[in-house]
Amino acid sequence: MHIRSAEPLQDRNTLALPATAEALAVVHREEDLREAFAWAAAGQLPVLPLGSGSNVVLSGRLNALVVCLATTGREIIRQGDESIVLGVAAGEEWHPLVEWCLDHGYFGLENLALIPGTVGAAPIQNIGAYGVELHSFVERVHALRIDTGEPLVLSAQECEFAYRDSVFKHRLRDTLVITRVELRLSRRPDVRADYPALARSLDHSGITAPTPRDVFDAVVGIRVKRLPDPASEPNAGSFFKNPRLPMAAVRELALRFPGLPVYPHGSDEAKLPAAWMIEHCGWKGYREGAVGIHPQHALVIVNYGGGDGNAVLALADKIAHSVFGRFGVALEIEPRIYGQ
Numbered sequence: 001m002h003i004r005s006a007e008p009l010q011d012r013n014t015l016a017l018p019a020t021a022e023a024l025a026v027v028h029r030e031e032d033l034r035e036a037f038a039w040a041a042a043g044q045l046p047v048l049p050l051g052s053g054s055n056v057v058l059s060g061r062l063n064a065l066v067v068c069l070a071t072t073g074r075e076i077i078r079q080g081d082e083s084i085v086l087g088v089a090a091g092e093e094w095h096p097l098v099e100w101c102l103d104h105g106y107f108g109l110e111n112l113a114l115i116p117g118t119v120g121a122a123p124i125q126n127i128g129a130y131g132v133e134l135h136s137f138v139e140r141v142h143a144l145r146i147d148t149g150e151p152l153v154l155s156a157q158e159c160e161f162a163y164r165d166s167v168f169k170h171r172l173r174d175t176l177v178i179t180r181v182e183l184r185l186s187r188r189p190d191v192r193a194d195y196p197a198l199a200r201s202l203d204h205s206g207i208t209a210p211t212p213r214d215v216f217d218a219v220v221g222i223r224v225k226r227l228p229d230p231a232s233e234p235n236a237g238s239f240f241k242n243p244r245l246p247m248a249a250v251r252e253l254a255l256r257f258p259g260l261p262v263y264p265h266g267s268d269e270a271k272l273p274a275a276w277m278i279e280h281c282g283w284k285g286y287r288e289g290a291v292g293i294h295p296q297h298a299l300v301i302v303n304y305g306g307g308d309g310n311a312v313l314a315l316a317d318k319i320a321h322s323v324f325g326r327f328g329v330a331l332e333i334e335p336r337i338y339g340q
């Protein structure tokens with residue numbers, strides 16, 4: 001394993017923000033992680049795991065050993081007539097895994113097609129899209145503790161998954177590197193197509209009894225149309241989470257703002273689309289120097305070239321203030337912020 005100093009990170013985050021890692025290691029074998037941890041401990045540097053950099057805001061110098069996981073491997077752990085449990089290495093890319101599962105008749109992940117990033121990062125925020133969240137498929141998560149190098153195995157329940165949330169953002173934050181994720185998938189088609197945009201798309205195509213392949217194709221079609229490709233318009237997907245509020249507060253807001261879409265979440269809460277509120281504050285398509293809000297999606301901040309982390313965060317701050325001023329709703333940033 002080769003550890004490099006003062007390594008640029010602009011090509012390693014999808015917002016293409018300039019930043020430098022104090023040190024960087026690309027890890028191809030799980031066993032090299034312990035060596036990386038020891039190296040970092042000797043230099044009193046924290047370890048910062050980085051996947052595809054699609055959910056981070058980086059600025060300046062990151063005083064850390066950045067560990068880029070490049071481990072690969074998909075194995076069948078067990079299977080029956082109804083389900084199959086796969087073990088997938090953390091460095092595998094998410095979307096090719098979704099395609100591979102569909103091709104092999106392992107169903108469930110279709111709604112999560114085209115989400116950028118690695119398998120190891122997927123449990124961190126419990127990735128979700130089009131009515132499905134990762135947590136429904138997680139059997140166990142394997143990790144190594146950064147301080148001792150010891151292995152740790154967490155059941156799905158122990159991961160404390162919630163909307164864009166898990167134990168890895170709280171009690172276990174910055175303490176471990178996820179090395180492998182076990183997923184339980186269905187051997188029989190298991191279609192979930194009631195998310196409004198997905199149901200509309202299938203309806204428009206005249207599909208009344210969608211197959212998993214239909215769902216996959218529809219999700220890919222919607223995403224390609226609605227979300228900018230980071231390769232040409234650098235971004236980190238949704239910049240804010242959709243806020244969850246008690247139902248009573250949501251009813252009051254819906255009366256004040258006719259047309260506000262409301263997504264019930266459990267029995268006494270609802271999620272409000274941050275995009276709708278941002279758009280209704282007039283931000284969609286707004287541009288301030290190198291950074292701006294995408295003209296097709298109000299939740300996506302784009303670095304049009306030459307922007308840095310401070311510019312992105314300054315714009316995000318203005319947006320959050322204006323949404324709070326108009327709707328009284330606090331927005332929370334989704335990507336993790338690193339550096340100064």
Ligand code: FAD
Nearest residue numbers: 051052053054055116117118120121127128129178236237
């Ligand atoms: P990174 O950005 O590299 O890391 C994110 C966080 O996870 C960091 O804190 C990092 O330290 C930590 N981390 C990464 N790997 C590990 C590991 N092995 N062990 C421990 N910690 C680790 N998200 C959704 O949920 N739904 C969507 O529909 C969606 N759409 C998106 C669309 C676009 C265009 C983009 C750019 C992003 C989108 N995202 C979406 C966000 C992003 O794709 C996910 O959060 C993804 O899981 C991040 O993976 P990554 O490998 O890029 O993680």
Ligand code: EPU
Nearest residue numbers: 129130131237238240241242261273275276279296297298
């Ligand atoms: N909307 C607007 N203006 C816009 C965009 C959307 O008013 O510019 C409205 C839509 O009309 C709709 C509502 O907002 O009524 C929701 O829109 P959409 O279905 O596009 O979903 P979203 O809330 O913007 C969330 C996730 C996405 C995920 C999609 C699909 C969060 C923070 N974002 O977006 O995840 O792909 O649903 O399930 O939950 C990500 O996390 O990076 C991400 C892209």
